[in-house]
Amino acid sequence: MFKDVLRAMDFTLLSQIALVLFFLVFVAVVIRTLLRPRQEMDRQASIPLSDAPVEPRGPEAQSHE
């Protein structure tokens, strides 16, 4: 019974749905990344340059409203 149901299903549609979902999520990630403030990006990019915490830490220290 279960096997019959599985056999009757068209799984190729799943691949297409997945493709569209993946594309939409990816676009959302890109848009969100591009919208982030430059100041925040610069601070995050500089994290590796110091071995000790640089204060203040975290974006909450900045004004982003």
Next chain:
Amino acid sequence: MSQAAIPTDPPPQADASASHLDSFSYDDAICRMFMSAMFIWGLVAFLVGMILAIQLPFPYIPGTDIPTNFNLEWFTFGRLRPLHTNAAIFAFAGNAIFAGVYYSTQRLCKTRMWSDLFSRLHFWGWQLVIVAAAVTLPAGITQSKEYAELEWPVDLLIAVVWLGFFGVNFLMTLLNRRERHMYVALWFYIATIVTVTVLHVFNNLVIPVFGPGLVKSYPVYAGVQDAFMQWWYGHNAVAFFLTTPFLGMMYYFLPKAAERPVFSYRLSIVHFWSLVFIYIWAGPHHLQYTALPDWAASLGMVFSLMLWMPSWGGMINFLLTLRGAWQKVASDPILKFFVVAITFYGMATFEGPMLSIKSVNALSHYTDWTIAHVHAGALGWNGFLAFGMMYFLLPRLFQAKLFSPKLANLHFWLATVGILLYIIPIYVAGITQGLMWRAMTETGQLAYPDFVETVIAIKPMWMLRILGGGCYMAGALIGGVNLYKTWAARPKTYDVPVIQAAPLSKLEGVPEAKPEPTIDGVADIAKTLNVWATGWWHRKWERLPIRFTVWVVIAVVVASLFEIIPTFLIRSNVPQIESVKPYTALELYGRDIYVAEGCYNCHSQMIRPILAEVERYGEYSKPGEFIYDRPFQWGSRRIGPDLARVGLTRPQAFWHAEHFEEPDRIVPGSIMPPYPWLFDKEIDWRSLEKRMRAINLLHGGEAYTEEQLTNAEAHAREQAERIAAQIETDGGRGGLSEKQVVALIAYLQRMGTDLNAPPEAPAEEPALDDATASLHTTPAEGGE
């Protein structure tokens, strides 16, 4: 020793304003351990590679009749090649990853690793895995899946060490971090840990066979599905073991060495997400024109081509990070290594998608082109990043000035020339062989019908490769001098700087709260979008490594399932062929010898539907032919000819027996090594039933009858005696009926014959006198 001579990072800046300060130091000892292991195992990987490179063009020591495998089974190409690949990937690159991850993670999280004990368990556990590989692979204990050859006990150990020690230690460190934002390198590390876990577990699902002295298993997947799983794994092992962790390391060590932040942090985020989203889909491009369903192979190709964008985006981001610092590249060996590594990353990630294009793949697949491609990646990208990182870390970890920048420069140039001397001849060899295989005369005949012609043609290229590999290895040895001398100049006790900082939880500041919209007088949806665009939700989300990890898992698993489920469930993917039957006891045992000897390293079992291949090897392979093949043996390289239909083209047992004894005598010019031990080692008759029961279990009890199982030994002895008698009658050696060579020949005689096997004889007509029919014993026939 003068501290001024040692590169130091900016002095720790204590947080004076916070009321509760933690004191902590970084665990650099574990980085020293992993870096030393990286170097030692790297040399082992290069040495085994050199031995293989010599064995191919020189099957015998020139001027003598001494084979270069010295008639030793554990020194033969088929068994050593997996040792080389495993040593290069998991021992050399693996230890490089751990050295880099442990060094950078602590500094990016501004905290010590969560558990020193787990770090040590990880280190010693991983070295134990490597030693186990070095023992079992030459011993012929293998699952035969490329880069997943290690048998189930070692696989269990890997799972414990990778996830239990490394994964837990890493994630707990993230939880205890003192830096709010997780730098993008850490994202790459998270993706590595979770994806490699998923890949490792699902590609190694096996049923073990227990018996005295037996370390053996059969995969739960068979044929097409096994191939699909293997190359989903194999491709993503390259993606998530040799690419993402190294990208994470490059995003950390390149800014450190260049003393400037990465060119575009935005681009690095897009680089990460696009790789995670796309890479996992690309695996089937390893199986173009095989019996894999065409839709899956096409999907793999499309996603591979999409990888061009993020890969080159990343490469450009790295190169632009050096803007204004190129004068340093000329003088600093670390940056030199990094620039060449980035260049090879760009080249290899351009070439990979190109090779996935079907028409290119039709030429390149099974040739040395692939070998050149992977060595450009492994030696150029992984090797140069690892050695560049080593030169960055040496003075910092050993707290002594680098012994000789001049020697480091010499290492750089020798290695660069070495890579070029390796890959250029091997590209030529690959394209030459691919063109010779497909060349047809005007009358529609193969232009080079003798496979061995196409081997002899590329031998000079293989000889040049030895020179290239030698240069690369000589460079590494010079690196070893630098490593040793710098280590020797270390202080008696290492200085361990103590850093003071408040933990994140005690920092003043509010949790990420949803901000109010900054616009008014607009529709609610606009206000919602306005709030969403501030990215507050993502910052909140980013602070939670667990949730971040879960999203990476979802991206990877969902993509995998969408690709895997249809392959397993669409019935038309593997059409059943009525005449394809399970292997007999002796054939199954022979097949296990084929697997153990690593025959798949040189011989494919997959005739693609291409005119020249059908002309050369026979009718193209059908998916339904492989349903009893556990594991699949399609192979990825034709150093020797395809064997998918060898049962039809070479049915004589005598030919095979003579050929195994001295291949060059039967096929002049052959580079196959002799296999004398097959004539000495005896068949383990008692294990036959256990092997068949494992297979039967996987086929729901429908592969063999109870009678076939309980009388496995008797049936096998009967078939073995018949083959041994054929060999003796034709003028070959006598008394082989107990020897392994007979079992292997039984398997070879069976290969590819089922497709056009005669229909089953009616029950009342005993077909027992017919040797062919009895080879195709079926449950219906009762195997009598």
